[in-house]
Amino acid sequence: MKILNIYRSEPDATTKKLVEIVTRDRESVEFDLNVDAPDYDKLVDEIFAADKTICWW
Amino acid sequence: MAKSLGIFVTNPDNFRHVEGIVKAAKAKGSNVKVFFTWDATHNAKKEAGFEALCNLADDVSICVDSYKNMGYDINDIPAGLDEKKMGTQAQHGIIIEDYDCYLSL
Amino acid sequence: MEYNKVCLMYRKKDSTVDGMRSALGLAVENMYAYGAVLDDVEMDKLNELNIESIEMLRDMEGDIFATSKGNQELNDLTPITIEELGEKLRDMTHIIPYGVIG
Structure with missing residues (x-):
């Protein structure tokens, strides 16, 4: 299973802990939305390529 | 054929991301549905690009109960929507059940 | 048929009740x-x-959990630790960090 973790803000300790457990022994990639100009084209490609997308706070 | 994409919007501060992702997904030929709930329904009245988003995406709806809770008159239907698009949480269920990819924002 | 399993997580007071409604x-x-x-x-x-x-949700084999003792006791929510929640999330088809952080 390939999981895409998207971050809308800097992940805090709670988010990091949950991501660590959810992605344990699984393929995962990350995308930072918390930037001035996110590459939405790349993000959509990654969403389509992932088995599951989680958009964290 | 591009996968379909359903977007569940719960954060009122993410409209630029909704716009950016819908534009990118439509450019790839995706069928895109967006549903706004709770205080993200403010986007329907306060974001200048909301009507254009409704025209670009294949299906845009908002939670009418949330809209009412945010202080709006449910007869004051936001530009870009019609009465049928003033929906319930069942719209979220459709996104989960019927779309290839799921995104919450 | 495989049923979807969805978990919404709430970190802001004024969107928590609405988020529960979404779960229901x-x-x-x-x-x-x-x-x-x-x-x-x-x-x-x-x-x-x-x-x-919440009672209806539980009748339909769903639940509302809380990580803090205060919320568990005040509203009879099911206790869970953040580690247990993480393990539960592994089994979900959809994971929804709801709204914003309060």
Whole structure:
């Protein structure tokens, strides 16, 4: 299973802990939305390529 | 054929991301549905690009109960929507059940 | 048929009750729906209508969890630790960090 973790803000300790457990022994990639100009084209490609997308706070 | 994409919007501060992702997904030929709930329904009245988003995406709806809770008159239907698009949480269920990819924002 | 399993997580007080309503909305659509109130939220006592909503959710094999003892005791929410929640999320088809952090 390939999981895409998207971050809308800097992940805090709670988010990091949950991501660590959810992605344990699984393929995962990350995308930072918390930037001035996110590459939405790349993000959509990654969403389509992932088995599951989680958009964290 | 591009996968379909359903977007569940719960954060009122993410409209630029909704716009950016819908534009990118439509450019790839995706069928895109967006549903706004709770205080993200403010986007329907306060974001200048909301009507254009409704025209670009294949299906845009908002939670009418949330809209009412945010202080709006449910007869004051936001530009870009019609009465049928003033929906319930069942719209979220459709996104989960019927779309290839799921995104919450 | 594989049923969807969905968990919404709440970290802001004023969107928590609405987020629970979202979970109930999915349960009536034949999904296993759960909500988790995280430590950031200090809830008020739920009203009768919201308590009934949680009971309906539990009747449909869903649940509302809380990580803080205060919320667990005040509103009879099911206790869970952040580690247990993480393990539960591994089994979900959809994971929804709801709204914003309060």
